[in-house]
Amino acid sequence: MGKCRVYMICTFLAYLLFIVMLHTQLELFDITPNDTLIYGSVHEKQFDTYKQRETYKEDTLDNKVTVTTNVTRYQHTVIQNQPKSEVTEKIIKFNKKINLSSSQYEFPLTEECNKTEDTKNPLYFRELYPMLYLYSAYYDERVKETDGQHYIRLISLVKKHHRINLFCHFELQGQQNLKSKYVWTEVEYYEMCENHGKKFGGYILSCKVPREELGHIPCSVTISSVHPLNPTVPNLTIPIFSLSQENMTHPKKDFGVCIPPLFGDQDVTKIVQFIELTRILGASHFILYIAEIKNELLQILQYYEYIGILTLIQWKMPVQSKMVWYNGQLLAINDCLYRSMRYFKHVIFNDLDEFLVPRGVVNWNSMVKQLQQNYTNRNDIAGFSFKSAFFPINTGLQTKGTFHHIDITQRVITLSSVRRKVMVNPRNIFELGIHHISRPFAMRHHGIAVNEKYAILHHYRKCTSEFDNEMKCKRLVKDSTILKYANELKQNVNAVMNDYRETMKYVSISRNLSTISVIL
Numbered sequence: 001m002g003k004c005r006v007y008m009i010c011t012f013l014a015y016l017l018f019i020v021m022l023h024t025q026l027e028l029f030d031i032t033p034n035d036t037l038i039y040g041s042v043h044e045k046q047f048d049t050y051k052q053r054e055t056y057k058e059d060t061l062d063n064k065v066t067v068t069t070n071v072t073r074y075q076h077t078v079i080q081n082q083p084k085s086e087v088t089e090k091i092i093k094f095n096k097k098i099n100l101s102s103s104q105y106e107f108p109l110t111e112e113c114n115k116t117e118d119t120k121n122p123l124y125f126r127e128l129y130p131m132l133y134l135y136s137a138y139y140d141e142r143v144k145e146t147d148g149q150h151y152i153r154l155i156s157l158v159k160k161h162h163r164i165n166l167f168c169h170f171e172l173q174g175q176q177n178l179k180s181k182y183v184w185t186e187v188e189y190y191e192m193c194e195n196h197g198k199k200f201g202g203y204i205l206s207c208k209v210p211r212e213e214l215g216h217i218p219c220s221v222t223i224s225s226v227h228p229l230n231p232t233v234p235n236l237t238i239p240i241f242s243l244s245q246e247n248m249t250h251p252k253k254d255f256g257v258c259i260p261p262l263f264g265d266q267d268v269t270k271i272v273q274f275i276e277l278t279r280i281l282g283a284s285h286f287i288l289y290i291a292e293i294k295n296e297l298l299q300i301l302q303y304y305e306y307i308g309i310l311t312l313i314q315w316k317m318p319v320q321s322k323m324v325w326y327n328g329q330l331l332a333i334n335d336c337l338y339r340s341m342r343y344f345k346h347v348i349f350n351d352l353d354e355f356l357v358p359r360g361v362v363n364w365n366s367m368v369k370q371l372q373q374n375y376t377n378r379n380d381i382a383g384f385s386f387k388s389a390f391f392p393i394n395t396g397l398q399t400k401g402t403f404h405h406i407d408i409t410q411r412v413i414t415l416s417s418v419r420r421k422v423m424v425n426p427r428n429i430f431e432l433g434i435h436h437i438s439r440p441f442a443m444r445h446h447g448i449a450v451n452e453k454y455a456i457l458h459h460y461r462k463c464t465s466e467f468d469n470e471m472k473c474k475r476l477v478k479d480s481t482i483l484k485y486a487n488e489l490k491q492n493v494n495a496v497m498n499d500y501r502e503t504m505k506y507v508s509i510s511r512n513l514s515t516i517s518v519i520l
Contacts, residue, residue: 123135123136123313123314124314124316125157125316125317125318126236126238127236127318128166128223128234128235128236129164129225129234130159131158131159131162131164132156132157132158132159132162132164133156133157133158133318133319134154134155134156134205134223134236134238135154135155135156135157135331135335136154136155136238136241136335136338136339137152137153137154137155137220137221137238137239137240137241138152138153138155138240138241138242138243138338138339139152139209139217139218139240139241139242139243139244140152140153140206140243140338141243141244142243142427142441144441144442149208149209150208150209150211151206151207151208151209152168152206152207152209152218152221152240153204153205153206153338154187154204154205154206154207154221154223154238155202155204155331155334155335155338156202156203156204156205156331157200157201157202157203157317157318157319157324157328157331158189158191158200158201158202158203159199159200160195160197160198160199160200160201163189164225165186165187165225166186166187166205166223166224166225167184167185167186167187167207167223167224167225167226167227168184168185168186168187168207168221168222168223169182169183169184169221169222169223169224169227169228169229169235170182170183170184170185170209170210170213170214170218170221170222171218171220171222172213172214173215173216181229182222182228182229183210183213183214184227184228184229185207185208185209185210186207187205187206187207187223188205188206188207189203189205190203190204190205190206190431191203192204192330192331192334192431192438193330193431193433193438193439194325194330194433194434194438195325195330196325198323198324198325199319199323199324200319200323200324201324201325202328202330202331202334204334204430204431207221217242218240219239219240220237220238220239220240221237221238221240222235222236222237222238223235223236223237223238224236241338241339242342243338243341243342243427244342252343252344252345253284253285253343253344253345254282254284254344254345254346254364254365255282255283255284255344255345255346255347255348255364255365255423256283256284256285256286256287256340256343256344256346256347256348257278257283257285257286257287257347257348257349257350258286258287258332258333258336258337258340258347258348258349259286259287259288259289259350259351259352260289260327260329260332260333260349260351261289261290261291261315261327261328261329261332262288262289262290262291262293262352263291263292263293263327264292264293265294266293266294266297266352267404268296268297268300269404269493270352270404271297271300271301271352272300272493272496272497273403273404273405273489273493274352274353274355274405275304275309275310276489276492276493276496277355277405277485277489278355279309279492280363280485280488280489280492281355281356281357281358281363281364281485282363282364282365283348283364284344285308285309285310285311285343285344286304286309286310286311287310287311287313287336287339287340288301288310288311288312288313289313289314289315289332289335289336290312290313290314290315291315291316291317291327299504300500303500303503303504315327315328315332329434330433330434333349333432333433333434334431334432336349337349337424337426337429337431337432338426340426341426341427344426345425346364346368346383346423346424346425346426347423347424347426348364348421348422348423348424349421349422349424349432349434350421350457353459353460353461354388354421354457354458354459354460355405355457355458355460355482356386356421356423356455356456356457356458357455357456357457357458357481357482358454358455359452359453359454359455359456359481360453360454362484364423367454367455368384368423370454371384371448371450371454375448379428380428380444380445380446381425381428381445381446381447381448382424382425382428382429382437382440382441382445382446382447383422383423383424383425383428383429383437383447383448384422384423384424384447384448384450385420385421385422385436385437385447385448385449385450386420386421386422386423386450386455386456386457387415387416387417387420387450387452387456387457388415388416388419388420388421388456388457388458388459389411389412389415389416389456389457389458389459389479390411390412390416390459390461390462390463390464390471390473391405391408391410391411391412391458391459391460391461391479392408392410392411392412392461392462392463392473392476393408393460393461393462403486403489403490403493404460405458405460405482406482406483406485406486406489408460408482409478409479409480409482409483410476410477410478410479411458411476411477411479412463412471412472412473412475412476412477413472413475413476413477414470414471414472414475415452415456416459416468416471417468418435418467418468419435419457419459419467419468420435420436420457421435421457422435422436422437422447424437424447427441428440428441428442428445429441429445456481458482
């Protein structure tokens, strides 16, 4: 009995000691396990977060701050568009380490509109009719010399030979009567260049903005086949995103990268190496469209999203894949073109097995300066077009190793002028093709074909002569240009993978694919 009492007393004292220690740890940040953390303009999510026992340093504009965190476990909710509370200020130092703040690359509505459920999740194909779907809308304030008009641009999927007359309806402020509540303009169809005769194809629908009648920049536009607006006739209201650089909290970045819809089985390590090598080359941020991928890949992409390197956008076609060319790649490219105008000076469009590698210099910034020096009016350059080279992945010539691209140092001797890729000034483009500038915005804008002595697009795949009869797939030459990035790439990839594994111990950042369209 005596031993039992001693055991009970020891257990009770150990419990008291645990309570005191836990209280001390929570007191460090003055929070309780039931506190709700308010962290500005991040969409509502649940995080089961573990603060790690460690010390780290963070550079600020004024000085270096040393932050010590202790181990504790708590659950919190991050709520959209709420001011930071005192408890947020005390936990923000830890949250900055895993970077749960809202992305500087959020895609804003044209003004501070009331965010309905529809505008919180604005990126999906909306069906107006079974033959016509709308994906996104942009307020295009770029003015041509010919008309001086502002336009709404609608990225759309349209069934072949089914163009119906459509009208854009803009809501007038202070009007209650339905007939006088809206002002309308007619929709103009523009078919994208590479629909390849499929049953459905990509279109840019445009309608003029009646600025004088509206007196304000619209938050949304309603599309219908009749005017005035009739609620008994099918119609769609879609939020409008801004292309304007006004009220930007961050300056434009130099280089964005648009990656078309990702689907199928993908190698996680290859994608990490793609992102890290492309960042070394000069990329500031990636916009990646997700069609269907495995959860393992989704998690690493979400990690990149939460550290502010990448933005994920849901891409689910509303029709069977055989009815549209290559999973709607062209629509995604042009959506990304318009989406990028606000944020980047230059945007490159390429796949995960492609790298734009400068020859005489080490990065894109130096390369662009080199290319621009021969042109007096640089503002008229729509973009640069680069030849590509196949680096065959099945030759057996690459050295053994885990780094997929820097291990391959032989390429096909022939450069392809057909499978080009482009780096553009997005504001000087109206429509982009997969391999070319399809239509500049204005007559004065022009593209430049870049000589291979400045840069080549490395394409790591099996060589094919399809679409390019001049391709000599069996003739290879040595090309070790990529090796100048080898050491930095290895260091960066290892650092990212270590940080990713460490972060995943403390923070669960996985989410369902169906909600991936929420833009942070």
